[in-house]
Amino acid sequence: MTITAAADGSALGNPGPAGWAWYIDEGTWRAGGWPHGTNNMGELKAVLDLLEATAVDADQHLHVLCDSQYVINSVTKWMPGWKRKGWRKKDGKPVLNVELLKDIDRALVGRSVEFEWVKGHAGHAMNEAADKRANAAATAFSKGQDPQVGPGYRGSGAADRQARAGAAPTADATTGAGATPSAPAQEPDDDLFSLFDTAPEQSAPVSCSTAPEETVLTADAPGASVLEQVTTRELALLGDALRADPPSAAELLHPAFTEIGASGRSYDREEILSHLAPLPGVEAVDLVAEEIADGVVLLRYTTVGPDGTAARTSLWQRERGRWLLRHHQGTPLDRP
Known part of the structure; x- marks a missing residue:
């Protein structure tokens, strides 16, 4: 028998008042949260509480529906490498939300668990039910x-339900905070470039296993010009490796990042990162970069992919010595 549940998190302001929830059916669900936390904390706590609650049926397969690539990649790909390095990332920095991740790691022992990505806010009944309760x-x-x-x-x-629902995570190694830690400003939620405003092709569910650690953007080549540096970052953000690594992708986005998608809808930084996922088969061509002011680069190009062709414009801004993407816009070229 398989237990199928949706898990989701929510944070007002991110960080801010935060909630989490998992949902199986109208008679089987749970929610909780903290006065201050992040969306990722909520996403992880929802999975942890689901694992703990269903431990009474540990002999049954658990199928977790999740709209967070950050959570899925953390649990199924990156965690084994983090553990080997003493819960540190490839760059040596401490892993975010480490206590929640350690608890999940312990709760997975002896369990048969698979994670399936579902697109958030897209009408998936169980995901919507979990999201509603977390919010x-x-x-x-x-x-x-x-x-x-x-x-x-x-x-x-x-x-036990009441105690765990209201319990805040213990001190996080990345914050040094107490019972209700605030999140680092750059902590990501998990979609970058909505591209054609469609979901990526649904991938098969992924089971918990050892996989390569997260990918990070390499340093600029020696002597690279400003325009080459910006172009390199833009192409990295379009690539599957960085799109599958929300923490690294988030480091290239300005805190006030905005996007206007191909449908005309506007997104903020939190929305665009909330469902980050690879988009295979998309190629950028005819890139033209121009430094329009000191510390500001305008980049124009075309993307070609399975869902069509689009003209793209990105505005990069240098802030404290780092190039960050401030705004992106896409316009479809082959739609009626």
């Missing part, structure tokens, strides 16, 4: 109220 919990904390914690899972006591 409600975050809203409750923003108002100083207790959240609705839900009925929980069979075999889990009410007192």
Whole structure:
């Protein structure tokens, strides 16, 4: 028998009042949160609580529906490498949300678990149900109220439900904070460049296993010009390696990043990173870069891919010695 559940997180302001929830059906769900946290903390806590709640049925296969590539990649790809390095990333920096990840690692022992990515805010019934409850919990904390914690899972006591739903994560090695840590400013949620405003091709569910560690953008080649540096970063953001690594991708986005997608919809930084995923088969051609002011580069090019062709414009800004993407816009060229 398989237990299928959706897990989701929410943070108002990111960081800000935060919530998490998992959902199996109307009679089997749970939610909680903290006065201050991040979306990624909520996403991870939802998975952790789901694992703990369903431990009474540890002999059953658990199928987790998740709209966060950050969570899926952390658990199924990067965690083995982080553990070998003492819970540090390839660049030597401490892993974010390490206590939650350690707890998930322990909760996975002896379990058969697979994760499946689903597109968030796209009408998936179970994902929408989890998102609604996570957002409600975050809203409750923003108002100083207790959240609705839900009925929980069979075999889990009410007192345990209430305690765990309201419990904040312990101190994180990256923050040094206490019971309700604030998040680093650059901590990502997990979609970068909405491209054709369509979901990537649905991939097969992925089981927990050892896989290559996260990919980071390499340093600029010696003597690279400003325009070459910016072009290199733009192409990296279009590549599958960086799109599968939200923490590294987030380091190239300006805190005030905005995007206007091919559909005309506007996105902010949190929205564009919330469902980061590879988009195979997309190629950038005819790149033209121009430094239009000191510390500002305009980049224009065309993307060609399975879903069509689009004209693209990106505005890069140098801030404290780093080139960050400030704005991106895409316009379809082959739509009726």
